[in-house]
Amino acid sequence: MPSATCVSCNGQRPAALVRPKTSEPYCKQCFFDAFEREIHETIVKEQLFKPGETIAVAASGGKDSTVLAHVLKLLNERHSYGLKLVLLSIDEGITGYRDDSLETVKRNQQQYELPLIILTYKELYGWSMDEIVKAVGRKNNCTFCGVFRRQALDRGAMKLSVNKIATGHNADDIAETILMNILRGDIARLKRCTLIMTGDESDDSEGSIIPRCKPLKYAYEKEIVLYAFYKRLDYFSTECLYSPNAYRGNIRTYIKDLERLRPSSIIDIIHSGEQLLVKQSTKMPVQRVCERCSYCSSMPICKACLLIEGLNKGVPKLGIGKTERYRKEMQKKDECCSDQSLCHCMKEKLTVNEHN
Amino acid sequence: MHLTLEFAGGAELLFGKQKLQTIDLPDNNTSWTIRTLLIWIRENLLRERPELFIQGDSVRPGILVLVNDTDWELLDGLNYQLKENDNILFVSTLHGG
Amino acid sequence: MCQINEEDDEAFQALKSGTNKGPISRKCVSCDQDACVVVRTADPMCRKCFEEFFIHKFRSTLSKSNVFGRGENVLLAYSGGSSSSALLHLIAEGLSVQARRRLQFQAQVAFIDESSLYSDVVSVREKVTDLITNRLQYPLHIVSIDDNLDKDDDFQQLLLERTKTLTAREELVRRRRLKLLFDIAIREKCTKLITGDNCTKLAAQILSDMAQGKGAHVALECNLTDSRNDLVTIVRPFREITSKEIAMYNRLNSIESLQNADISTMSGPQSSIFQLTETLVNDLQRQFPSTVSTIFRTSDKLEKNIRPERCDLCCCPLDINVDESLISDQNRQKLVHQLFTTSPNSNEPVHVCYACRRLLRDVQPNVQSH
Numbered sequence: 001m002p003s004a005t006c007v008s009c010n011g012q013r014p015a016a017l018v019r020p021k022t023s024e025p026y027c028k029q030c031f032f033d034a035f036e037r038e039i040h041e042t043i044v045k046e047q048l049f050k051p052g053e054t055i056a057v058a059a060s061g062g063k064d065s066t067v068l069a070h071v072l073k074l075l076n077e078r079h080s081y082g083l084k085l086v087l088l089s090i091d092e093g094i095t096g097y098r099d100d101s102l103e104t105v106k107r108n109q110q111q112y113e114l115p116l117i118i119l120t121y122k123e124l125y126g127w128s129m130d131e132i133v134k135a136v137g138r139k140n141n142c143t144f145c146g147v148f149r150r151q152a153l154d155r156g157a158m159k160l161s162v163n164k165i166a167t168g169h170n171a172d173d174i175a176e177t178i179l180m181n182i183l184r185g186d187i188a189r190l191k192r193c194t195l196i197m198t199g200d201e202s203d204d205s206e207g208s209i210i211p212r213c214k215p216l217k218y219a220y221e222k223e224i225v226l227y228a229f230y231k232r233l234d235y236f237s238t239e240c241l242y243s244p245n246a247y248r249g250n251i252r253t254y255i256k257d258l259e260r261l262r263p264s265s266i267i268d269i270i271h272s273g274e275q276l277l278v279k280q281s282t283k284m285p286v287q288r289v290c291e292r293c294s295y296c297s298s299m300p301i302c303k304a305c306l307l308i309e310g311l312n313k314g315v316p317k318l319g320i321g322k323t324e325r326y327r328k329e330m331q332k333k334d335e336c337c338s339d340q341s342l343c344h345c346m347k348e349k350l351t352v353n354e355h356n
Numbered sequence: 357m358h359l360t361l362e363f364a365g366g367a368e369l370l371f372g373k374q375k376l377q378t379i380d381l382p383d384n385n386t387s388w389t390i391r392t393l394l395i396w397i398r399e400n401l402l403r404e405r406p407e408l409f410i411q412g413d414s415v416r417p418g419i420l421v422l423v424n425d426t427d428w429e430l431l432d433g434l435n436y437q438l439k440e441n442d443n444i445l446f447v448s449t450l451h452g453g
Numbered sequence: 454m455c456q457i458n459e460e461d462d463e464a465f466q467a468l469k470s471g472t473n474k475g476p477i478s479r480k481c482v483s484c485d486q487d488a489c490v491v492v493r494t495a496d497p498m499c500r501k502c503f504e505e506f507f508i509h510k511f512r513s514t515l516s517k518s519n520v521f522g523r524g525e526n527v528l529l530a531y532s533g534g535s536s537s538s539a540l541l542h543l544i545a546e547g548l549s550v551q552a553r554r555r556l557q558f559q560a561q562v563a564f565i566d567e568s569s570l571y572s573d574v575v576s577v578r579e580k581v582t583d584l585i586t587n588r589l590q591y592p593l594h595i596v597s598i599d600d601n602l603d604k605d606d607d608f609q610q611l612l613l614e615r616t617k618t619l620t621a622r623e624e625l626v627r628r629r630r631l632k633l634l635f636d637i638a639i640r641e642k643c644t645k646l647i648t649g650d651n652c653t654k655l656a657a658q659i660l661s662d663m664a665q666g667k668g669a670h671v672a673l674e675c676n677l678t679d680s681r682n683d684l685v686t687i688v689r690p691f692r693e694i695t696s697k698e699i700a701m702y703n704r705l706n707s708i709e710s711l712q713n714a715d716i717s718t719m720s721g722p723q724s725s726i727f728q729l730t731e732t733l734v735n736d737l738q739r740q741f742p743s744t745v746s747t748i749f750r751t752s753d754k755l756e757k758n759i760r761p762e763r764c765d766l767c768c769c770p771l772d773i774n775v776d777e778s779l780i781s782d783q784n785r786q787k788l789v790h791q792l793f794t795t796s797p798n799s800n801e802p803v804h805v806c807y808a809c810r811r812l813l814r815d816v817q818p819n820v821q822s823h
Contacts, residue, residue: 430490
């Protein structure tokens with residue numbers, strides 16, 4: 001067999017890589033074009049953006065969000081989307097992890113000439129991740145991190161008064177989440193996790209929060225890495241120091257094995273996920289607003305508030321496991337607390353505790 | 357120590373289609389458990405594709421173990437101490453429908 | 454990207470329930486006898502209670518749904534494996550004159566003989582005939598997997614030489630088996646087809662189907678009744694019984710299953726999508742004993758796809774637009790007609806679902822002539 005030539009430019013250039021998604025040989029230029037075109041097509045087909053909108057790109061400094069920022073900036077100019085893009089970063093306060101990745105985000109800001117805002121957990125919740133790990137140990141800290149990050153993006157986005165948040169979730173992430181939700185029987189999330197946009201008009205389960213979209217939904221992780229590598233994009237590639245080894249690791253390995261057996265598997269899982277219809281009779285959690293912090297929650301008191309309460313009381317396990325009874329007690333006590341801002345509310349409580 | 361091993365549900369295919377084997381384990385100073393029996397089986401009986409029967413230090417998930425017709429989960433699993441004339445059955449639940 | 458979600462840890466606790474609760478009691482949960490088997494997540498049971506539990510579960514699945522009409526002709530899909538052997542045993546007891554709440558249908562048995570696919574396999578037909586015809590005295594229909602195919606286009610060659618992956622081979626066999634079972638049922642005027650699909654197998658099947666783009670059909674595939682065929686309804690009375698329970702029941706009742714080789718025999722856990730998925734499910738089940746039941750419960754909350762247009766390969770409702778599902782390649786069309794339609798010479802257009810379209814990409818439709 002002669003050395004492979006690019007299938008896209010009909011052999012004008014020699015192939016530089018095999019596209020993970022299609023297993024076809026491509027030259028670099030055609031790969032870039034195809035990768036960017038597919039994301040553009042997703043954006044247009046799914047109507048992710050409207051002209052004039054301000055979009056916060058969730059920037060972690062990792063490969064996904066770096067590629068997302070790069071491609072959105074490029075497509076916005078190439079196809080005149082008319083978007084105002086800003087980078088939004090959350091600093092969890094993990095020494096040796098975020099410090100370096102935030103440096104990457106800061107360089108991205110310069111390289112892409114986009115405004116950047118960084119919000120810290122310490123500012124938002126009164127606790128940095130390092131402090132949380134000290135208090136709870138490494139076993140459950142990812143719960144805190146994840147719960148806090150969900151809200152942190154919304155808070156940041158509100159502060160910046162943007163119209164939408166774009167996150168770097170790629171096809172592998174979504175496939176993994178679909179399987180996770182089947183395995184743990186989370187029917188509400190199973191329905192929502194395949195949506196490319198959540199929190200907008202078409203998604204009736206969420207009311208007031210800022211819509212989120214995933215422009216990289218159909219982009220393979222391998223292609224994102226290749227794209228970042230060949231484009232020499234500046235990204236930060238250390239795994240989170242506190243990252244768990246648990247359940248999700250099994251699923252991640254499974255998906256990588258599947259991909260090796262049949263590269264289209266990842267897209268096939270997403271297709272499967274999109275086809276699932278939940279029975280009308282299935283009980284779904286009602287989305288409402290947390291009585292403490294007014295962020296969206298399926299419970300009267302959101303998980304973040306519960307976790308903070310536990311941290312502040314010195315019983316960090318509080319928000320982990322069975323929590324219903326405690327939530328009720330918190331609700332009762334909260335009736336006197338009219339302050340809707342979580343941080344203030346908590347700070348006051350903290351001071352009171354200290355005085356006592 | 358004298359034992360009867362039975363393989364069923366497709367597990368026998370890994371042992372030359374032999375469903376029943378009687379074996380004599382050498383007398384060690386330490387006592388035999390299912391864990392050490394599996395090592396012995398791997399070294400003495402399993403000729404091909406040992407990974408289809410043993411994974412890590414246990415049987416491949418999906419293979420059910422019965423000791424004298426009792427679920428090994430009731431008997432301390434891998435740590436069950438084998439006794440003279442025990443009957444150990446390995447049933448694969450991984451084949452067929 | 455960090456993927457930790459809000460309720461991750463709660464979900465783990467639920468999945469883990471039943472593990473590490475210290476040593477399991479050796480007494481039966483329902484009486485005081487010594488237990489011999491652990492069922493569900495961690496319930497020890499003695500032999501007598503286990504058998505009652507098992508039979509009750511089977512009978513209540515059948516009776517609560519009232520699926521069978523009096524005197525209805527029912528076809529039992531017998532493969533010789535442990536599930537269908539147990540099924541045959543239970544149904545034979547239920548139909549017998551001494552049975553307490555006697556089943557009221559007329560049973561016939563179908564056996565799809567795959568032995569022509571493998572050179573070194575001894576014929577199992579005699580054993581099957583002896584069991585079904587001589588001992589149980591049910592009408593028996595044996596059909597070979599390559600029945601009705603031309604000499605120059607045999608199924609063995611298609612599978613082994615022209616199908617690239619074990620995944621595709623397994624799926625082709627699965628679809629062809631079902632097609633043949635439907636054909637027998639229709640010919641014999643049976644309106645129900647009972648299969649031995651158990652909960653453990655279905656859980657792996659659900660995930661494996663998801664991975665192959667068959668999400669639209671998982672609700673159908675694991676339901677008690679499956680009406681993808683207008684004339685024959687599939688019934689799965691073992692859908693809530695685990696493969697461990699079946700293995701135990703067979704052992705206690707000395708029910709022999711025929712261990713004939715199949716297309717995946719001796720292939721490793723990484724060899725096909727189904728093998729890989731089954732390995733994952735069994736691995737997780739060992740760590741988290743409610744894995745199988747959770748997968749199953751999730752799929753029970755899904756709505757069945759009820760589009761009237763069907764896929765010509767798997768007979769399930771189409772999950773893509775009719776024009777996207779049309780096969781344009783003449784050779785592939787011919788292949789589908791030969792393997793999956795009752796009138797192989799027709800020129801009718803062929804429609805396939807997303808997953809079957811993907812499957813056919815691994816199959817080389819015609820032999821290259823020299």
